[in-house]
Amino acid sequence: MADNSHLDDDLMRAGEPAEEYVRPDDRIDDERLDEENTLKAEYVRSVRNLLESGDNGAVYALVEPLHPADIADLFELCDSDERRDLAIAITDLMSSDVIAELNDYVRETMMEALPAEAVASIAEQLDNDDAVQLIEDLDLADQQAILAELDDDDRVAIESALAYPEETAGRLMSRDVVAVPEYMTVGGLIDFLRDDANSGSNLANDFYEVFVVDAGHHPVGTCQLSWILRTPRHIALADVMKRDQTLVPVTLDQEEVALMFQKYALISAAVVDESGRLVGQMTVDDVVHIISEEASEDALLMSGAGEGDINEPIRAAYGSRIRWLVANLGTALIGSLIIAAFGAAIEKLVALAVLMPIVASIGGNAGTQTMAVSVRAIAMNQLTEANTMRILWREFRVAALNGVTIALLVGAATALVFSPMLGGVIALAMLINVITAGLAGVLVPVMFERLKQDPALASSVFVTMITDSMGFFAFLGLAVVSGVAA
Amino acid sequence: MADNSHLDDDLMRAGEPAEEYVRPDDRIDDERLDEENTLKAEYVRSVRNLLESGDNGAVYALVEPLHPADIADLFELCDSDERRDLAIAITDLMSSDVIAELNDYVRETMMEALPAEAVASIAEQLDNDDAVQLIEDLDLADQQAILAELDDDDRVAIESALAYPEETAGRLMSRDVVAVPEYMTVGGLIDFLRDDANSGSNLANDFYEVFVVDAGHHPVGTCQLSWILRTPRHIALADVMKRDQTLVPVTLDQEEVALMFQKYALISAAVVDESGRLVGQMTVDDVVHIISEEASEDALLMSGAGEGDINEPIRAAYGSRIRWLVANLGTALIGSLIIAAFGAAIEKLVALAVLMPIVASIGGNAGTQTMAVSVRAIAMNQLTEANTMRILWREFRVAALNGVTIALLVGAATALVFSPMLGGVIALAMLINVITAGLAGVLVPVMFERLKQDPALASSVFVTMITDSMGFFAFLGLAVVSGVAA
Numbered sequence: 023m024a025d026n027s028h029l030d031d032d033l034m035r036a037g038e039p040a041e042e043y044v045r046p047d048d049r050i051d052d053e054r055l056d057e058e059n060t061l062k063a064e065y066v067r068s069v070r071n072l073l074e075s076g077d078n079g080a081v082y083a084l085v086e087p088l089h090p091a092d093i094a095d096l097f098e099l100c101d102s103d104e105r106r107d108l109a110i111a112i113t114d115l116m117s118s119d120v121i122a123e124l125n126d127y128v129r130e131t132m133m134e135a136l137p138a139e140a141v142a143s144i145a146e147q148l149d150n151d152d153a154v155q156l157i158e159d160l161d162l163a164d165q166q167a168i169l170a171e172l173d174d175d176d177r178v179a180i181e182s183a184l185a186y187p188e189e190t191a192g193r194l195m196s197r198d199v200v201a202v203p204e205y206m207t208v209g210g211l212i213d214f215l216r217d218d219a220n221s222g223s224n225l226a227n228d229f230y231e232v233f234v235v236d237a238g239h240h241p242v243g244t245c246q247l248s249w250i251l252r253t254p255r256h257i258a259l260a261d262v263m264k265r266d267q268t269l270v271p272v273t274l275d276q277e278e279v280a281l282m283f284q285k286y287a288l289i290s291a292a293v294v295d296e297s298g299r300l301v302g303q304m305t306v307d308d309v310v311h312i313i314s315e316e317a318s319e320d321a322l323l324m325s326g327a328g329e330g331d332i333n334e335p336i337r338a339a340y341g342s343r344i345r346w347l348v349a350n351l352g353t354a355l356i357g358s359l360i361i362a363a364f365g366a367a368i369e370k371l372v373a374l375a376v377l378m379p380i381v382a383s384i385g386g387n388a389g390t391q392t393m394a395v396s397v398r399a400i401a402m403n404q405l406t407e408a409n410t411m412r413i414l415w416r417e418f419r420v421a422a423l424n425g426v427t428i429a430l431l432v433g434a435a436t437a438l439v440f441s442p443m444l445g446g447v448i449a450l451a452m453l454i455n456v457i458t459a460g461l462a463g464v465l466v467p468v469m470f471e472r473l474k475q476d477p478a479l480a481s482s483v484f485v486t487m488i489t490d491s492m493g494f495f496a497f498l499g500l501a502v503v504s505g506v507a508a
Numbered sequence: 509m510a511d512n513s514h515l516d517d518d519l520m521r522a523g524e525p526a527e528e529y530v531r532p533d534d535r536i537d538d539e540r541l542d543e544e545n546t547l548k549a550e551y552v553r554s555v556r557n558l559l560e561s562g563d564n565g566a567v568y569a570l571v572e573p574l575h576p577a578d579i580a581d582l583f584e585l586c587d588s589d590e591r592r593d594l595a596i597a598i599t600d601l602m603s604s605d606v607i608a609e610l611n612d613y614v615r616e617t618m619m620e621a622l623p624a625e626a627v628a629s630i631a632e633q634l635d636n637d638d639a640v641q642l643i644e645d646l647d648l649a650d651q652q653a654i655l656a657e658l659d660d661d662d663r664v665a666i667e668s669a670l671a672y673p674e675e676t677a678g679r680l681m682s683r684d685v686v687a688v689p690e691y692m693t694v695g696g697l698i699d700f701l702r703d704d705a706n707s708g709s710n711l712a713n714d715f716y717e718v719f720v721v722d723a724g725h726h727p728v729g730t731c732q733l734s735w736i737l738r739t740p741r742h743i744a745l746a747d748v749m750k751r752d753q754t755l756v757p758v759t760l761d762q763e764e765v766a767l768m769f770q771k772y773a774l775i776s777a778a779v780v781d782e783s784g785r786l787v788g789q790m791t792v793d794d795v796v797h798i799i800s801e802e803a804s805e806d807a808l809l810m811s812g813a814g815e816g817d818i819n820e821p822i823r824a825a826y827g828s829r830i831r832w833l834v835a836n837l838g839t840a841l842i843g844s845l846i847i848a849a850f851g852a853a854i855e856k857l858v859a860l861a862v863l864m865p866i867v868a869s870i871g872g873n874a875g876t877q878t879m880a881v882s883v884r885a886i887a888m889n890q891l892t893e894a895n896t897m898r899i900l901w902r903e904f905r906v907a908a909l910n911g912v913t914i915a916l917l918v919g920a921a922t923a924l925v926f927s928p929m930l931g932g933v934i935a936l937a938m939l940i941n942v943i944t945a946g947l948a949g950v951l952v953p954v955m956f957e958r959l960k961q962d963p964a965l966a967s968s969v970f971v972t973m974i975t976d977s978m979g980f981f982a983f984l985g986l987a988v989v990s991g992v993a994a
């Protein structure tokens with residue numbers, strides 16, 4: 023037992039007054055990073071200039087102080103033809119941390135340019151979950167060539183991960199977990215971990231909880247490391263652990279994994295196979311990327327921008343965007359057909375042509391607003407079967423308020439500029455269209471969700487189609503019926 | 509020293525074969541939760557029916573097995589007038605964990621309905637950072653009444669948090685940190701933590717790293733708990749800790765904090781004040797909510813849906829959405845003025861009125877695609893001054909490909925249906941508009957970012973304005989110049 027009589031004095035707590043100011047040895051790096059922790063443009067420029075002049079020594083000296091995550095950013099900020107030169111200039115700095123932090127597209131093109139042995143030797147340095155990411159996007163022949171270069175343990179681990187579908191817990195989990203029996207004591211665990219560290223362990227260095235398992239390797243509880251550190255040696259882990267834990271099925275989709283981590287505020291969680299045995303763990307640092315990806319995916323899908331990654335090859339970006347534009351062309355065509363049906367009215371009263379884009383455009387905007395809210399609520403599991411009717415009623419009331427306001431504004435202006443009759447027509451058309459937009463904004467995404475389709479992807483084409491057609495039809499139709507264009 | 513001769517046998521590692529299958533004592537709860545961990549509609553319905561019939565005992569029995577996060581979800585799924593009754597029926601289950609998980613709006617309305625003493629006694633049970641969230645949205649008089657009820661320590665902590673601007677690290681951080689001097693040993697730290705736990709500590713129960721500080725309370729290094737557990741007792745923390753750590757300035761905006769956690773894959777981080785002293789810590793479970801909020805905020809801002817929370821009061825939702833619709837009315841008006849200027853041409857050739865929405869609509873879609881990509885890249889610090897020109901050139905090429913494809917499709921169809929001349933006019937107008945849209949989709953958000961405005965908020969009004977006006981102007985203008993409408 024160490025003497026700890028001095029401990030209370032030594033232990034300092036936050037918030038006590040400082041005697042003197044000493045600048046901490048931190049990472050705030052004013053030369054290279056701006057206040058948002060982003061590489062400065064001048065810094066990137068000087069690296070690129072040195073690369074062009076071929077002075078690899080100077081490039082190395084400039085890049086050497088960077089954090090691996092910033093080196094990864096530097097690659098992304100360089101042109102694609104400069105990335106190879108940069109990799110050659112700073113080979114020693116190309117740690118597994120840099121590779122793991124690289125954007126998927128940038129990493130993929132860099133890996134494709136390297137021979138299989140080189141990729142394999144990078145994969146060997148990586149944690150298994152990062153190695154899977156490195157390999158999964160390559161084509162099958164490249165994958166086989168790289169796997170053949172790996173040692174048995176790594177190959178088996180990576181192959182078993184690749185056997186799970188993409189974007190599931192099985193692909194993303196780490197296989198390194200600390201799993202111990204219930205009757206082990208706190209002291210026993212600490213001794214085991216120290217011995218293991220001493221003997222050149224293959225346990226993960228960073229972990230946040232210890233999983234307690236039964237004889238069949240099924241999780242029965244979990245201990246956070248802070249609980250272990252605060253408990254005397256002789257206590258059994260069974261008395262420290264929490265029995266109620268969140269288990270991640272190995273085939274669970276990454277989006278659901280991310281929602282689980284958010285909902286239950288997890289730092290790590292056990293991954294179990296079909297028979298409930300512990301096969302790995304997910305940690306929050308991996309999930310953080312998924313949360314951010316999934317949340318921004320919705321925005322990109324709703325606007326038809328596909329993956330929407332600025333590092334995506336131009337051909338892929340063109341492919342996903344043109345499909346969307348063509349789908350919208352179909353939508354716009356329906357609007358045109360409606361207008362064409364009212365061609366005679368427009369010839370008589372050209373004011374209809376002047377005003378009709380206003381009706382369609384405001385309807386489209388109102389629909390997009392409600393749709394964005396609904397898609398987000400569906401993604402967060404906040405809009406479920408249990409409250410669909412209530413949310414629909416809520417959105418109807420918001421839409422009615424918006425519709426009345428816009429109808430009054432546009433109606434009054436039109437009455438002044440053109441005629442009171444036309445003002446009445448456009449006001450009514452606006453009201454109808456904004457309310458239709460509000461209802462469509464909830465119902466279309468909910469319908470896609472029920473049909474097990476991604477609500478973000480197709481909703482916006484349908485909502486725009488509905489609001490455009492309804493806008494033109496209500497406005498031009500009312501104009502004819504009312505006799506204003508007669 | 510405990511006997512650890514048996515340890516290697518006891519310690520089980522993931523992946524070993526199971527002898528028998530035993531269903532783990534986990535939280536998979538088929539009666540109440542569906543496969544997405546969401547409360548089932550039937551379950552919510554039966555709770556609501558029992559609430560209506562006033563059978564509080566039965567409500568309690570139904571709700572009791574739920575996880576606090578699911579109880580919070582249950583409140584959100586109930587109508588607002590049912591929430592009070594539910595709270596009364598399950599008072600004992602209303603733990604601080606439930607309160608902390610509640611949606612901001614739902615929590616706020618529930619707290620406003622309670623007397624100050626009741627809110628204060630809830631605030632006392634919460635961690636300080638959660639208590640700040642509970643109190644910060646109430647009005648000043650309510651805040652004062654609640655703070656007066658708190659004991660001195662909690663009041664001082666919450667007041668000092670409220671002194672920082674909203675959405676900064678100072679508001680969000682936890683003040684409970686374990687800060688120790690460099691010369692402390694691993695054994696000394698473990699003994700201290702055990703003594704502290706024994707003596708009814710006020711240290712946080714869950715923590716992931718220990719901060720090493722100098723005499724002036726400036727952080728000099730950090731130890732993850734897993735490193736401590738694997739190190740012999742006599743080693744000094746100075747030899748275990750990592751000196752290079754990411755420090756969060758106390759005034760840093762939450763969006764930047766979230767990016768820091770993502771970029772450097774942090775689990776927790778020290779928060780330092782202006783003179784570099786340790787004042788608290790941020791942990792990733794708090795940051796996860798911010799990441800998800802900030803990522804979805806962009807989608808909601810781009811579509812003008814404000815906060816976009818389905819629990820937002822209707823008046824607030826109306827307020828933010830109508831402002832956006834009115835702004836878009838201004839935009840649509842510019843389009844109308846352009847059309848009005850070409851009224852004579854439309855009277856001569858009504859086909860122009862039929863086709864013009866297609867040009868504007870496809871331009872709008874193309875602009876939104878590029879804008880969504882740019883806004884996301886700016887938010888992730890991927891589109892910076894260092895690569896703006898390259899991204900602009902990239903988007904120009906994608907837009908040119910899209911523009912040519914769409915121009916050929918629409919041009920050919922128009923030539924067939926109307927006239928080759930009109931086909932040529934609309935093809936050229938489409939090409940001009942799609943390329944303009946692509947450039948505007950990058951330049952407008954970048955411009956707002958440089959002007960320190962949120963690129964997500966205003967970009968879409970401006971981009972639509974540019975694509976609408978350009979669409980109408982190019983199409984109608986070319987029609988007049990070419991003589992097709994003469």
